[in-house]
Amino acid sequence: MIVENSRLLTLLSEEQKADIGSLEKQFAHHLEYTIGKSKYTIKNEDIYKALGHTIRDFLIDRMNVTNERYRAEDPKQIYYFSLEFLMGRTLLNALINLGLYEVVKQMIDGFGFQIEEVLEFEMDAGLGNGGLGRLAACFLDSMATLNIPGFGYGIRYDYGIFNQIIANGSQVELPDHWDADGVPYEVIRGDISHSVGFYGYTETKISGKGKLEHYWIPGETVLASAHDCPIPGFNTSTVNYLRLWAAKSSEEFNLDYFNHGDYMKAVQDKSISENISKVLYPNDTTEQGKILRLKQQYFMVCASLQDILLHHRQTHASLEYLGEKVAIQLNDTHPSIGIAELMRVLLDVEDWEWDKAWALTTKIFSYTNHTVLPEALESWKVSLFEKLLPRHLEIIYEINHRFLNFARSTKKLSEAEISEVSIIQEGDEKRIRMANLAVIGSHKVNGVAALHSDLIIKTIFKSFHKIYPEKFNNKTNGITPRRWLIQSNPGLTSLIAKRIGSGFATDLYKLRDLEKFIDDADFRNDWARVKQQNKEILAKLIKSETGITIDPHSLIDVQIKRFHEYKRQLLNVLRVIALFRRIKENPDRHVTPRTVIFGGKAAPGYYMAKLIIKLISNVANIVNRDPDVRDRLKVVFLPNYRVSLAERIIPGTNLSEQISTAGTEASGTSNMKFMLNGALTIGTLDGANVEMLEEVGEENIYIFGLKTPEVFELKNRGYNPNEYLEKNEELKRVMYMIRENYFSPNEHGIFTPIYDSLVFNDNYLLFADFDAYDQMQNIVANDYLNQDLWNRKAIYNVARSGKFSTDRTIREYAEDIWKVPILPTLAPKTQYSFDEK
Ligand SMILES: *Cc1c(COP(=O)(O)O)cnc(C)c1O
Numbered sequence: 001m002i003v004e005n006s007r008l009l010t011l012l013s014e015e016q017k018a019d020i021g022s023l024e025k026q027f028a029h030h031l032e033y034t035i036g037k038s039k040y041t042i043k044n045e046d047i048y049k050a051l052g053h054t055i056r057d058f059l060i061d062r063m064n065v066t067n068e069r070y071r072a073e074d075p076k077q078i079y080y081f082s083l084e085f086l087m088g089r090t091l092l093n094a095l096i097n098l099g100l101y102e103v104v105k106q107m108i109d110g111f112g113f114q115i116e117e118v119l120e121f122e123m124d125a126g127l128g129n130g131g132l133g134r135l136a137a138c139f140l141d142s143m144a145t146l147n148i149p150g151f152g153y154g155i156r157y158d159y160g161i162f163n164q165i166i167a168n169g170s171q172v173e174l175p176d177h178w179d180a181d182g183v184p185y186e187v188i189r190g191d192i193s194h195s196v197g198f199y200g201y202t203e204t205k206i207s208g209k210g211k212l213e214h215y216w217i218p219g220e221t222v223l224a225s226a227h228d229c230p231i232p233g234f235n236t237s238t239v240n241y242l243r244l245w246a247a248k249s250s251e252e253f254n255l256d257y258f259n260h261g262d263y264m265k266a267v268q269d270k271s272i273s274e275n276i277s278k279v280l281y282p283n284d285t286t287e288q289g290k291i292l293r294l295k296q297q298y299f300m301v302c303a304s305l306q307d308i309l310l311h312h313r314q315t316h317a318s319l320e321y322l323g324e325k326v327a328i329q330l331n332d333t334h335p336s337i338g339i340a341e342l343m344r345v346l347l348d349v350e351d352w353e354w355d356k357a358w359a360l361t362t363k364i365f366s367y368t369n370h371t372v373l374p375e376a377l378e379s380w381k382v383s384l385f386e387k388l389l390p391r392h393l394e395i396i397y398e399i400n401h402r403f404l405n406f407a408r409s410t411k412k413l414s415e416a417e418i419s420e421v422s423i424i425q426e427g428d429e430k431r432i433r434m435a436n437l438a439v440i441g442s443h444k445v446n447g448v449a450a451l452h453s454d455l456i457i458k459t460i461f462k463s464f465h466k467i468y469p470e471k472f473n474n475k476t477n478g479i480t481p482r483r484w485l486i487q488s489n490p491g492l493t494s495l496i497a498k499r500i501g502s503g504f505a506t507d508l509y510k511l512r513d514l515e516k517f518i519d520d521a522d523f524r525n526d527w528a529r530v531k532q533q534n535k536e537i538l539a540k541l542i543k544s545e546t547g548i549t550i551d552p553h554s555l556i557d558v559q560i561k562r563f564h565e566y567k568r569q570l571l572n573v574l575r576v577i578a579l580f581r582r583i584k585e586n587p588d589r590h591v592t593p594r595t596v597i598f599g600g601k602a603a604p605g606y607y608m609a610k611l612i613i614k615l616i617s618n619v620a621n622i623v624n625r626d627p628d629v630r631d632r633l634k635v636v637f638l639p640n641y642r643v644s645l646a647e648r649i650i651p652g653t654n655l656s657e658q659i660s661t662a663g664t665e666a667s668g669t670s671n672m673k674f675m676l677n678g679a680l681t682i683g684t685l686d687g688a689n690v691e692m693l694e695e696v697g698e699e700n701i702y703i704f705g706l707k708t709p710e711v712f713e714l715k716n717r718g719y720n721p722n723e724y725l726e727k728n729e730e731l732k733r734v735m736y737m738i739r740e741n742y743f744s745p746n747e748h749g750i751f752t753p754i755y756d757s758l759v760f761n762d763n764y765l766l767f768a769d770f771d772a773y774d775q776m777q778n779i780v781a782n783d784y785l786n787q788d789l790w791n792r793k794a795i796y797n798v799a800r801s802g803k804f805s806t807d808r809t810i811r812e813y814a815e816d817i818w819k820v821p822i823l824p825t826l827a828p829k830t831q832y833s834f835d836e837k
Pocket of ligand 1: 130132667670671
């Protein structure tokens, strides 16, 4: 053994000493035998790996106990199907949820290392694009914390979302080999795998009973092999898991070549079939229609359903009561092929009658819609679909045929509306609309914020809503306060806990108790001190990541999210340029010092989004070097936005930019993260901003711009951006600077496409909202000068952020959609300590 003892054994209770004693022994064991280190060669990275293995042991113990309990009690199981899980880092979160943070910190200390440094070695698991994948991760945390038997199913991509670097101001994508050094907390289930078929053909035959039976004979088979990430709840002994499938070539697939002696071909094909789980599609809200993507979707769904049915049969004689024991939530349409797959299994394998199979399928599935943008709605060419999944196509045709009969029988739809609700989109190239399949095959369909849920029944699902009004419902998104407050903002966490206790960790509405301290000057001072500390930390991060020096007392103004035209990072830049111009015109005027920070990735094929990143970089270069500006304005682009970076930016933010065109952002969740960390919001009445306004009142949030009905009206009337440009001299000058290469002195013309897209189209109404945005920013700048006023508003925002916990969201899914009770908390011995770190 490397370690004889350490000082921490004298600091803890008898009961804890026993725990720690074994923790320390295990840790030393892993350091020596798993990592293979001797006393003299230990580095930070070794400590990280040994710690990972130690925590893994702990997690596995509790996961086994949890599984035993589920087996004995046989509760309904919830399966969250998602092609994306944006988990970020796991270790610190696990330490906090397990209540081991303090003891592990002391243990690492005892070894002469710093826990913060050690944890920096963990790579983010970036197996998602943005909000949709992060929502799935927050849901897992809340399900475990609420003791719901809730499990994630997804794909274990070898490469997650690309790493972004900025070269000469432009985004460059690098592969994200996140598991290169191993994933210490992961549990590889070598014994759990399922085979997944593709291609081939279908056959029918008449059975002995005279019934017509269908078969699918796949032409290719791939194995899905299970990799589990344990998911510990906070202050409970429940540990659920996220099961991710990795593609492995199957024996039967290669045997033929081996038999014919073509060894090289066999090995080649092996790696081709393993391509299925090679890489996450880096598209956010645009749909590409590539065959590999459909393969990924079916691969995930087919393996997961086999797994679920196998598990059910271990303790139940038949599938008769599957609907009472299983619920599956579809995170967007990406896994919606599961509806056809479950039908196939019930019809072709289990020999069920159609009506019975359909009743069970629709009882099990429910679907969450994440967007109203038409370019994001998935559809597959029938020709492509037919080759890959011929039997599923037959089943989809039959589902559609029966559904259209029903739809016509209601007499509520015109023939035009009937063709709208059909799963098949007719035309030169027939297509399968996955959203239609998802709506028809689910018993519940939800949007992700009140506005969004209202909008989908008036737009994309209007005709469905006429025939299925009771299917549609709202489930406003949330965030887990464990990661997005307790883990990421220890200073604010202990300040809050000192005043109102620690109950907010699992009942975020308790933050309301902070309201009574708003008039307490000592509390406001402490609040200001904590925020300032977080701003200094952020300033250091910006310095080390970009070399830019910012004023940590300036108004820290942040827009971090995927780059997309609808999110309107460009509106923010236009206003930055306007502010810059004002300073240049009148160099001595007073302006509130401001640091405008951007972060986010653009889809590699999204030309305009990438050009906007380039514009921001160039504006930053010019503004930050201009001697007239001095310290009054700084512009920063922080590269490689990801979960672990968000955790460091958000606590140090004063102003959160949530400025999408009204009616385009389904919910947003970064808006909630900022609110919970005491930033004020400047935003449109879009997504969950509407509900944030409801919670805090208009004096505590900076709402501006066109509302959703006004956006529709303006577009219907025929929007002409030039009308707005002509009325605003300043905006004209800003646009002139962009056109005349003020920000591209050595790259003439590069920003012409941005100029043209605004002047000739302006699809997202930037010009229409510019004036209102600018005026609201002036109010923000003025309010910030009154720090006391600002801090009161910030405290009030945190006090009113309780609604935006995913604990609330998950309770609503459990009650309205999944129909599962929430069991009382099973408190473990060790709990998280809220004392100052
Ligand atoms: C929360 C989060 C998002 C979602 O941000 P929105 O502003 O709601 O689009 C995207 N990416 C990461 C890394 C996040 O943590």
